[in-house]
Amino acid sequence: MAAALTDVGLVRRGKVNEDSYCALELTSPRPLWLWAVADGVGGYEAGDVASRMAVEILSQSVRAAWENGGAPAVFLGQAIRTVNEAILAESERRQAEGMGTTLTAVVFDGEYLYVGHTGDTRAYLIRGGSIRQLTDDHSLVGELVRKGSLTESEAMQHPQRNVITHALGLEPEARVDVFKERAESGDRVVVCSDGLTGLVSAEEIMNTVLAGTDLNAAVSQLVAMSNERGGYDNITVVVADIGSLR
Numbered sequence: 001m002a003a004a005l006t007d008v009g010l011v012r013r014g015k016v017n018e019d020s021y022c023a024l025e026l027t028s029p030r031p032l033w034l035w036a037v038a039d040g041v042g043g044y045e046a047g048d049v050a051s052r053m054a055v056e057i058l059s060q061s062v063r064a065a066w067e068n069g070g071a072p073a074v075f076l077g078q079a080i081r082t083v084n085e086a087i088l089a090e091s092e093r094r095q096a097e098g099m100g101t102t103l104t105a106v107v108f109d110g111e112y113l114y115v116g117h118t119g120d121t122r123a124y125l126i127r128g129g130s131i132r133q134l135t136d137d138h139s140l141v142g143e144l145v146r147k148g149s150l151t152e153s154e155a156m157q158h159p160q161r162n163v164i165t166h167a168l169g170l171e172p173e174a175r176v177d178v179f180k181e182r183a184e185s186g187d188r189v190v191v192c193s194d195g196l197t198g199l200v201s202a203e204e205i206m207n208t209v210l211a212g213t214d215l216n217a218a219v220s221q222l223v224a225m226s227n228e229r230g231g232y233d234n235i236t237v238v239v240a241d242i243g244s245l246r
């Protein structure tokens, strides 16, 4: 099973939520799950449009490819590049310069987790009582953390923590990371926006997810924790329990 929740956050209450997500279960020809989170950027509600386009086009592309016998290792990256082209075209049509979005997508075929990713939304894998970030943040602070110049908690406080280095809809050749990981029963997958990860640590995310069996309670609690700590951004989280799906 999977649970998902999005919230506009405390500071932007009354404004548009620029995050979008999907949690999709396909059954034909075989079961396939898709969990994705997109965080839009751009003024005049362009971010909202971009993130919504991202999850809609991704869902449609993945569904069509799966029903046509495609392999996730091939079609996930293609689907994300299709998103990039569509947002670029829409951005030109609207003359909305800088309309873009992050996108982190996880596809599960019962055996493997396939991850496709651009930007600073994240996918985590909780396995055997520890949590691992699967995706690299495409952000200024993410690069500094990987170089060892910043710790994860310093990155969470950094004044330039919102500067992203790659996103969809901004350039013709988008950087898209695609990789796979063999799933194990008991795995939990978390896909979330920086409105959560900027305020709640990976360990706290794991402890909250593992605290009970109710994933809906877990996602509600994670959103509440972000808001209690300031809720300065839109907050979106999807949690899936792999063991219950196969």
Ligand code: MG
Binding pocket: 039, 193, 194, 195, 233, 234
């Ligand atoms: Mg955000």
